[in-house]
Amino acid sequence: MKVLKFGGSSVGKPERIRGIVSILKNYYASGDHFTVVFSAFGGVTDSLIEMSSLAAAGDDRYGEAFQAFAKRHQDAISELLPEGSLRTETATQIRKSHEVLKNLLYGVFLVREASARTMDYVLSFGERSSSYIITQTLKSVGIPAEFLDARKVIRTDKKFGGATVNFDKTYAAVRKYYSEHTDIQIVTGFIASAKGGLTTTLGRGGSDYTASLLGAGLDAQAIEIWTDVSGVLTADPRRVKKAFTIPKMTYAEAMEMSHFGAKVIYPPTLMPALHKRIPLYIKNTFEPDFPGTKVSEESSDGNTAVRGISSINSVALLTVSGSGLFGVPGTSARLFNSLAQSGINIILITQGSSEHAISFAVKPDDADGARRAAEEVFAYEIDRGVVNPVKVERELSIVAIIGENMREQPGISGRLFQALGKNGINAVAIAQGSSELNVSVVIPKEDENKALNALHEAFFLSDSKTLHLFIVGVGLIGSTLLEQVKKQNAYLRERLGMELKIVGMSNSRKMLVDVDGIDIENWQEALNNSGTDADLAVFVGRMRDANLSNSIFVDNTADDKIANYYEGILDESISISTPNKVSTSSSYAQYLRLKALATKRGVQFRYETNVGAGLPVISTLRDLMDSGDRIRKIEGVLSGSLSYIFNNFDGTKPFDAIVMDAKQKGFTEPDPRVDLSGKDVGRKILILARETGIPMESEDVSLVGFLPEGAMEAASVADFFSILKEKRTYFQELYAAAATEGKVLRMIATLEGDQASVGVQAIGPQNPFFGLSGSDNMIVFTTDRYGERPLVVRGPGAGAEVTAAGVFAEIIKIGKFLS
Numbered sequence: 001m002k003v004l005k006f007g008g009s010s011v012g013k014p015e016r017i018r019g020i021v022s023i024l025k026n027y028y029a030s031g032d033h034f035t036v037v038f039s040a041f042g043g044v045t046d047s048l049i050e051m052s053s054l055a056a057a058g059d060d061r062y063g064e065a066f067q068a069f070a071k072r073h074q075d076a077i078s079e080l081l082p083e084g085s086l087r088t089e090t091a092t093q094i095r096k097s098h099e100v101l102k103n104l105l106y107g108v109f110l111v112r113e114a115s116a117r118t119m120d121y122v123l124s125f126g127e128r129s130s131s132y133i134i135t136q137t138l139k140s141v142g143i144p145a146e147f148l149d150a151r152k153v154i155r156t157d158k159k160f161g162g163a164t165v166n167f168d169k170t171y172a173a174v175r176k177y178y179s180e181h182t183d184i185q186i187v188t189g190f191i192a193s194a195k196g197g198l199t200t201t202l203g204r205g206g207s208d209y210t211a212s213l214l215g216a217g218l219d220a221q222a223i224e225i226w227t228d229v230s231g232v233l234t235a236d237p238r239r240v241k242k243a244f245t246i247p248k249m250t251y252a253e254a255m256e257m258s259h260f261g262a263k264v265i266y267p268p269t270l271m272p273a274l275h276k277r278i279p280l281y282i283k284n285t286f287e288p289d290f291p292g293t294k295v296s297e298e299s300s301d302g303n304t305a306v307r308g309i310s311s312i313n314s315v316a317l318l319t320v321s322g323s324g325l326f327g328v329p330g331t332s333a334r335l336f337n338s339l340a341q342s343g344i345n346i347i348l349i350t351q352g353s354s355e356h357a358i359s360f361a362v363k364p365d366d367a368d369g370a371r372r373a374a375e376e377v378f379a380y381e382i383d384r385g386v387v388n389p390v391k392v393e394r395e396l397s398i399v400a401i402i403g404e405n406m407r408e409q410p411g412i413s414g415r416l417f418q419a420l421g422k423n424g425i426n427a428v429a430i431a432q433g434s435s436e437l438n439v440s441v442v443i444p445k446e447d448e449n450k451a452l453n454a455l456h457e458a459f460f461l462s463d464s465k466t467l468h469l470f471i472v473g474v475g476l477i478g479s480t481l482l483e484q485v486k487k488q489n490a491y492l493r494e495r496l497g498m499e500l501k502i503v504g505m506s507n508s509r510k511m512l513v514d515v516d517g518i519d520i521e522n523w524q525e526a527l528n529n530s531g532t533d534a535d536l537a538v539f540v541g542r543m544r545d546a547n548l549s550n551s552i553f554v555d556n557t558a559d560d561k562i563a564n565y566y567e568g569i570l571d572e573s574i575s576i577s578t579p580n581k582v583s584t585s586s587s588y589a590q591y592l593r594l595k596a597l598a599t600k601r602g603v604q605f606r607y608e609t610n611v612g613a614g615l616p617v618i619s620t621l622r623d624l625m626d627s628g629d630r631i632r633k634i635e636g637v638l639s640g641s642l643s644y645i646f647n648n649f650d651g652t653k654p655f656d657a658i659v660m661d662a663k664q665k666g667f668t669e670p671d672p673r674v675d676l677s678g679k680d681v682g683r684k685i686l687i688l689a690r691e692t693g694i695p696m697e698s699e700d701v702s703l704v705g706f707l708p709e710g711a712m713e714a715a716s717v718a719d720f721f722s723i724l725k726e727k728r729t730y731f732q733e734l735y736a737a738a739a740t741e742g743k744v745l746r747m748i749a750t751l752e753g754d755q756a757s758v759g760v761q762a763i764g765p766q767n768p769f770f771g772l773s774g775s776d777n778m779i780v781f782t783t784d785r786y787g788e789r790p791l792v793v794r795g796p797g798a799g800a801e802v803t804a805a806g807v808f809a810e811i812i813k814i815g816k817f818l819s
């Protein structure tokens, strides 16, 4: 024998009921013995409550509500049953029954009162109507169905509105009834009866309870709860998009999950089934072939001990603290007694072994009452100053990981707190019962979604991590980066288990934020079609409000104001990767603050492409420093564009034409004057100096320019080019002077001791920078360990592909760090 139960929205509309009929037809055809429990049609219980409260308030609009109720059922009959005697019989029976309800409501209207006892009777019409209509429908398709009013078998006390079941009487009645009735029993959920034939109800989740009681009474081989979701999921799918069905879980785990608001099952319903060790299946009426979730004594055989993740959306945390609590037996008894007397339910409790403070969580509405109760009971101690006034913290949530085998696996809580920490989520309080069935953490409410997703990823998707990217600036580097990500996405998914989701994008005109992800295949179109004007403050605000796990901010602009947002971004525990040198080359104090903030928030601030583009310059320098080497000197050709320009300046083409060429090849800054003035190189040597620990400011870098007078005063980039053109002879002479000595021109940056300088030099063939070509950068580190023969990093140090690749690699590194 199997007990099936269909409820709520899965019996909402006639077409859904037809789906159920076809499921039951298959059952019948398979020869299985089964009985089926139905709840009222979706929304009907609420409408019955509404019409009786209207009637009780003397409002005659209860009549309209009743008419709608009656019509809904008659319509269902016409839709579900073919024309003929069965339909007529059903319609007549239901009409008769509804006549009784109508009179009952009139009675309520007259006496202006709907007692709990009356209400139970009123509500019974919901289940009685639905189950009867479905019984008749099943008969019409050839299934030998029989209507069973559960009041005949389920016995309770007279606690109307949520009666207590008498198990012995119920099980005996069930067994007897089923032995005498061999047709397929279609049973009303939720309702029962007390002595004297009084109608009672079983409280919330009552229809599931009915199924569980029948299952226990009949020693069923299984109970199937059919609903509109695919079993119990690892987390609430509305909050965690990647939640998936838990194939198997234990009764205890199911209890824990449902305590935490997994609405699929209601804990008391599980008790009778649990006592009899009857497996319970949660199945989806929309997807009847999907196995759903099996709840039994067996736990899942998966490799994680965590079965699910859940949360309580809104709680307040109260803390009683003070020296007066230490070593005084009975303190907690007094506190909790007083809360109990005020009718306050406690959701979570923690006390550290110093016994200095007891914290407990309650529903937000109970917070004030709880505070009063606690302050009252400790009034004497508070007065004497040995207990502090009660602290109340609001706007909190509880997230919990649940699983029966967690107690056998070390490292679970480590992973829990690591996932929270890396996403900047503060644990306000922690509770773990010694049963270790659940570890609960109180966190700020605004972080609830992020926490659920981060934990879900940590425990269920360790081989698939989603990084959420917010990209500002989609010029040369930004657009190249997006194209590289587009091409590499499949590899990242398969080989690194990493998914790069672009959730925010901005150029200087428009911006777009979509937490579900922007289609990277058509990112240009998506951004162009966005109706939102670019606004950095708004963009950063949206990024903060989205509060997504593993968020990374990528600044691909040369904007000098964006850096002002970096502190706020890092403070929100969002990592940053940027080729933009502004933040690292502005004030030393800001540079230090950014680095400190990243460390404090446990996130990353990366800018390798600031020097030598994709070449490993900063990371090499850090490795040298970290391993205890001492930097004696750094020399370098640090500008890709100037390198290209001087490498190609052989007297055959005019200087301005080569500069234009470098700009078109994407080597120069958006404004090439930044390169030619030496400013860009100055920033780079400044950054390297700071990385070695020297507190240097930009004005400390001695910069000797090589441009002719007036060039830097040009009003625009175009004017600048005009001046370069006018001054062709000047550059030609510069070249010739070096060439006659067999030398070439290079802009060289040097850091020695705490002195940094930048200038153009004419160098001969014995100089290591002599042989550079293309846009090569070359950085020469002379250190204690690399003293005789220095360490050299060399290669193209500017250009779209190599720079974007450098940023891309940093994003991956941040992703790995966050895992």
Ligand SMILES: NC(=O)c1ccc[n+]([C@@H]2O[C@H](COP(=O)([O-])OP(=O)(O)OC[C@H]3O[C@@H](n4cnc5c(N)ncnc54)[C@H](O)[C@@H]3O)[C@@H](O)[C@H]2O)c1
Pocket: 472, 473, 474, 475, 476, 477, 478, 506, 507, 508, 509, 534, 536, 556, 557, 558, 559, 562, 579, 580, 581, 609, 610, 613, 640, 666, 667, 668, 669, 670, 797, 798, 799, 800, 803
């Ligand atoms: N080109 C290289 O080889 C190279 C190498 C290393 C580092 N960088 C750095 O990379 C950055 C980008 O360089 P690029 O060559 O791609 O320049 P680019 O001019 O092609 O791109 C920058 C883009 O950012 C946009 N932008 C500017 N301010 C913005 C704002 N406030 N909000 C949104 N968008 C904004 C601009 O409209 C432009 O499209 C610069 O900081 C540069 O120093 C470039």
Ligand SMILES: N[C@@H](CCO)C(=O)O
Pocket: 609, 610, 611, 612, 613, 638, 639, 640, 641, 642, 667, 668, 669, 675, 680, 797, 798, 799
């Ligand atoms: N404009 C820069 C880009 C790399 O930072 C250069 O030419 O080196």
Ligand code: NA
Pocket: 608, 609, 610, 611, 612, 613, 614, 615, 616, 617, 618, 806
């Ligand atoms: Na680099």
